[in-house]
Amino acid sequence: MVHVGSHETDRPAKEHANTAGSTLIEVAEVNAGYDNQRERTRLIALRDISLKVTQGEFLAIVGPSGCGKTTLINMIAGFVKPLSGVVKVRGVPVDGPGADRAMVFQDYALLPWRTVERNVEFAIENRRGHVPKPERRARIANALQLVGLAGFEKSYPHELSGGMRQRVGIARALVGEPEILLMDEPFGAVDAMTREAMQAELEKIIAETRQTVVFITHSIDEAITLGDRIVVVSSRPGTIREIIDIDLPRPRFDERNDIKRSARFGEIRSHLWKLLSDEALGAKWGSVARQEGETA
Numbered sequence: 006m007v008h009v010g011s012h013e014t015d016r017p018a019k020e021h022a023n024t025a026g027s028t029l030i031e032v033a034e035v036n037a038g039y040d041n042q043r044e045r046t047r048l049i050a051l052r053d054i055s056l057k058v059t060q061g062e063f064l065a066i067v068g069p070s071g072c073g074k075t076t077l078i079n080m081i082a083g084f085v086k087p088l089s090g091v092v093k094v095r096g097v098p099v100d101g102p103g104a105d106r107a108m109v110f111q112d113y114a115l116l117p118w119r120t121v122e123r124n125v126e127f128a129i130e131n132r133r134g135h136v137p138k139p140e141r142r143a144r145i146a147n148a149l150q151l152v153g154l155a156g157f158e159k160s161y162p163h164e165l166s167g168g169m170r171q172r173v174g175i176a177r178a179l180v181g182e183p184e185i186l187l188m189d190e191p192f193g194a195v196d197a198m199t200r201e202a203m204q205a206e207l208e209k210i211i212a213e214t215r216q217t218v219v220f221i222t223h224s225i226d227e228a229i230t231l232g233d234r235i236v237v238v239s240s241r242p243g244t245i246r247e248i249i250d251i252d253l254p255r256p257r258f259d260e261r262n263d264i265k266r267s268a269r270f271g272e273i274r275s276h277l278w279k280l281l282s283d284e285a286l287g288a289k290w291g292s293v294a295r296q297e298g299e300t301a
């Protein structure tokens with residue numbers, strides 16, 4: 006367990022494990038990056054990432070822009086392959102997307118010509134193993150109910166607000182009943198009030214479905230209010246700077262107990278703020294040094 010205020014980078018520990026429950030996702034000694042065939046260069050996005058995610062855990066990932074967060078979640082989704090190392094789900098190496106994992110994207114990624122229910126249906130219509138139509142209908146209705154969109158089945162995306170569109174994105178991820186929900190800055194494009202309402206809803210949904218969640222965010226408060234643990238990624242090439250256990254009681258969205266005003270919340274927030282501002286400054290000075298190196 007890492008306590009706020011400790012500096013895990015001072016320790017040689019390579020692996021960061023939550024000891025409770027069984028390991029569902031394992032990222033082992035992963036390096037990731039992208040080759041530029043034309044210029045014959047390789048950009049290293051992530052370096053030496055080892056991480057275990059426990060079944061039922063809500064893992065939040067924060068880090069400066071471009072540090073490799075999306076690359077990490079895309080490797081778990083099976084969209085991107087590591088350059089070296091391995092990503093496993095239930096002990097099996099990931100070698101492509103699968104029904105056990107679903108992604109919620111920041112820009113919703115809805116099909117504008119399909120209604121809400123047809124967008125949600127998209128996630129299960131091309132599944133191997135035929136789902137009979139009545140069961141499909143029931144699953145879609147249930148997913149829409151969970152995200153509070155019952156009554157909007159026949160609406161088109163352009164008729165919905167940003168928050169409602171993202172609810173469709175979440176329903177589409179839930180309908181396949183995946184074990185793992187991968188969320189890449191899902192509330193980044195909605196206003197502050199809607200964002201908070203959606204965080205509260207997500208907490209409720211997860212309490213019901215008991216899914217494991219890997220959640221990228223740029224918001225420190227969002228990471229603390231939702232996460233069981235927060236992984237802080239350093240500036241690129243991203244390494245794990247620290248993992249913080251969020252030992253705040255749940256539910257975190259409880260009107261009688263405003264967790265954001267608690268001393269513990271403030272403590273974690275200041276610690277994260279310091280870590281991330283160090284990283285942002287490090288990235289800035291690093292890029293100045295690189296530019297100077299290039300012109301020298």
Ligand SMILES: Nc1ncnc2c1ncn2[C@@H]1O[C@H](COP(=O)(O)OP(=O)(O)OP(=O)(O)O)[C@@H](O)[C@H]1O
Pocket residue numbers: 039048050068069070071072073074075076077241
């Ligand atoms: N398909 C790609 N081809 C080439 N380079 C890529 C590709 N995807 C990402 N990168 C580069 O890899 C690095 C990490 O990108 P990534 O999107 O994983 O970071 P991020 O932490 O999610 O950023 P942000 O917070 O800004 O969304 C960046 O330098 C980015 O330019």
